[in-house]
Amino acid sequence: MPIVENEGETVEVDLTEEEIKKIKSLLGRDPYITEWGMFDVMGSEHCSYKSSRPKLKLFEPAEENYDYVLAGPGQDAGVVDIGDDYCIAFRIESHNHPSAIEPYHGAATGIGGIIRDILCMGMRPIALLDPLRFGRLKNNSHSQWLLKYVVKGIADYGNCTGIPTIGGEVEFDHSFENNCLVNVACIGVGKVEDLAPSRASKPGDYAVLMGNSTGRDGIHGVTFASRTLTEQSESDRPAVQIADPFSKKLIIEATVEAVKTGYIRGLKDLGGGGLSCASSELTGDGGTGIEFDVNKVFTREPNMTPFEIMLSESQERMMFIVKAEGLETILEIFKKYETPYAVLGKINNSKLLRVKNADKIVVELDPTLLSDFPVIIREEKRPEFLNDLINQKTPERTLKFDGIIYRLIASENICSKEWIYRQYDHEVGVRSVVKCGDGDSGVLRIIGTNKFISGSAGCNSKHCFLDPYEGAKGAVVEIGCNIVSNGLKPIAMVNCCNFGNPEKPTSFWYFSECVKGMADSIKFFNIPCVGGNVSFYNEDEVLQKVIKPTPIIMLLGYIEGQENIITLPFKKAGNPIFLIGETKNELGGSEYHSVIYNIEGGTPPKVNLDSTKRTWDFLLEVNKKGYIRSVHDVNKGGFLITILEMSFPNELGADLNLYDCFDKDLTSEQFLFSESVGRFIIEVDADKIKEFIALIEKNKLYFKEIGVIIEEMQIKIKRLEENFNLDIMIAKNLFNSTLPRIMEGDM
Amino acid sequence: MNIRIAVIQFPGSNCDRDATHVLNNVIGIQADLIWHTNFKERKYDGCILPGGFSFGDYLRGGIIAAHSPAVKEAEIMLKDGRPVLGICNGFQILTEAEFLPGALLRNNTLKFECKWVHIRVENNETAFSNQMKKKEIMDIPIAHSEGRYFYDNLKELYDNDQIVFKYVSKEGLLNEESNPNGSFDNIAGVCNLERNCVGLMPHPERASEEILSPFKNTHGIKLFNSMVNFIKSKVI
Amino acid sequence: MEYIVEVVLENKPAARDPVGSTIQKDLMAKQGYDMVSNVRTGQYLRIYVKAENEQLAEKLVEKMCNDLRIFNPVTQNLTVLSVKKKN
């Protein structure tokens, strides 16, 4: 990396020679050393999105095209209006690299960061979600260690701050062995009038720094996150921060109370780039300027240099832009919560960020220079190995169907995730209406209204690996199905793109295809993308191993009226069971292939956006009419796994007659195990079958009545080439015991 | 009469709003959220120490909050017979303040446990259980990592009838499987000798509305109704 | 004068030590470290305190730990490991 200097001080910067030249010419002089540090941080992939920005333009502008979007991409969090003066903020972020070397504090500070993003919109954080990826678990102490401490980190932080973790997702695959993924999402609620922009728009306002003291921890954390994890990271180790959820809880309460006074004009959290990023963005976006002395910043260690103070990424700090007349009130609130603070200075109209160390100027520049880094156009190329992979054939079946299904239900990717969500307080806040395990999404009530929101997040990395465009579309469909399954309507999306090194054309191709897939599908569904995050360099340079492409989709659901909320468990014997949506020969990337044959290839699922959209609309309509009693979308392992999952909670069985239920070109195993997306299993009220069928025919949806719920604890499968029974208690035991046995036992 | 309840907010409390919501909006009595340094007992008929992580649970759940001025005010209330309830972290605070016997240790699972359990009423003559039947079984959730009840003189608890709730199975059986954290004798909640102070690990405020209960009931509300009844009957 | 006093809080035997036994049983023994027969865990505190001399520093810390219930007498024992002058 190039070394730059000024007045005898030098610093290593992760900038290209071209960028260095451009910075000098824009500034008209050599930057001071602290300014170099700022350019370095702001120019990192993590802050500048220099590789990804051209692709992210594919998402249509949310604020312009959707009237209920109050804040879109570019803000700290997306915000949507849900009526009656209430709005919802949400966002997702990755904390992959820190978690790979320090799973506990890495994951915990990830939660800390995403909470701050919601908080600094002026909203109260009310829910968390955690999509995760690790290497295979069984007989792998490294993966087990990562899972154990990542979950503990999320649990300790979320539980202590009183924010329920209402859902998440986890996949285990060898490609994540050395690069685990820890994505974290947060949802917040508030009144529209409390929305705080990340802007200092009015001269005369005060800039107040609040929260923990500034230390030497995490200097250059951002640059670290944007570099591939190599041996080099060993020496970067102190870059992982120590989590402090108790301080965060006080900061949350103090901030929410401060916002309620109406005296907060702007608000920004200190994340990547610390004080330099926060102060330049606040003034840059507000068209203003500020001058302050670094000595005003309260530090944890003596003798910190201006460079260190401006670039420290110490956790749990916020910058408030306070109306002059409200300063005293706000400071009183900070005193009540005993959160340290410093009034840094006043906003002015100089359009300059000017930082002094006593008499010496250490920063003096136009803050907008920092935010407009030039993009880099990256090369893209489809990997050659894909053709062979997609043509991979399903080996000859030797096992019986019941044996296969028992193995699938006990496999890492399909088994119950209760071992994880038990450790999360998913009920604090008394909002959780559909709790972890009861439905495909976490549903929350908005207290004081008849409004409900929900969140679900994830994607299928194996599908995306074989076909990133269809895989990303499939992710939008799968997450949308999760929302619709519980009776809510998807209204907005955020995403977290996890990919390899963008400088490598194949990695960048995966990213590019996934963004296209996401953008095309949400446009079709009329769902705005209100935010996102990109994490590149999830790649092990030494072992030449890249993660499977993982475009995590998170959707926010909304509905008014408690009667619309529906859950997953079968409710009553005698009710008929329907399979909606067509099953195709799409075993590529399926759990069947991976668990039974240990192969990754085959034809991956293709998405039919049109029929999916009509299915969603239909489901929301029949649900309103009260015709259906339980719903679960079909996902990993195929629809029999879905039926088993619905049968476990109330221990009800099913009698299935599968004759004539699928296309003649399909084999039974393709029908049973394909993971074609956009399908649902639905329990219909026995008294409403006629009405239900009439409506489904009117909507011209593909459907089959496949059987009926029974009291007996068996799933009886008839009229395939072999009839077979599944014992619900055996399957349930396999489903529930897999994770505890691996994590607490000896596997 | 106008009943007035204080819900104390310690730094790090996080079920304070939840308890206040149930008292105000479900039961319909006045409950005020009060910052721990501002609490004055005079105005209140009863008080609740809510769940959460006071002072981060750093060092030990409840220990730092036990030194708060609010706890001294609560002691005054207890001495003149007014009801004081500790839920979860509040229970830990009450034991650390020695208003209640015993201590709450790290769960024997060594993990945070968030799930619905069943508890059985052992003593229905306290300020917070007088609207329940003896041996009644209630559905209620827990969410804690330091909830293993320990006391080195169990006999004293039995002799004084201080055990209020025990963890049991759905059918009411006292066994190891129904004990979520390794508590001595499946103890989930205890009271003081005067019966006006009760602490329990489960969260009644999360079990007071049908919409939140997987069992579609409101068993938790009986604790709060008992408190209201206790306050009213004392006044009459 | 400033002193550094190291103390350890441990569970009394009756209160058990699930952390220690889990580390010994589920971690060490299973990974082949069977020469470890027992593990006990505790909370360690290093307290930096101003006092006239070593004895007083130790006394003060002991008194404070009792006063403030730094250890819970129902379940824990406290041991002073060492008292050193800070340099």
Place this chain on the structure above:
Amino acid sequence: MEYIVEVVLENKPAARDPVGSTIQKDLMAKQGYDMVSNVRTGQYLRIYVKAENEQLAEKLVEKMCNDLRIFNPVTQNLTVLSVKKKN
């Protein structure tokens, strides 16, 4: 021969210790013990281990704590406080 090895795992000196600073600030200082200027906390382990001699006992424990990730060197340090023969 059986040895007793006492070790402490704590956050690296440059890292924060929110537990320690909360104990110092919100418990000790507020209750009048303002002669305490700082508190650092850690996890204490007393390990009973069979080994040939003292040096080997210490080595073994250090290796084991590293191997089994009883602590994470990214954020924590391990200090052996003492090694004693068990009697």
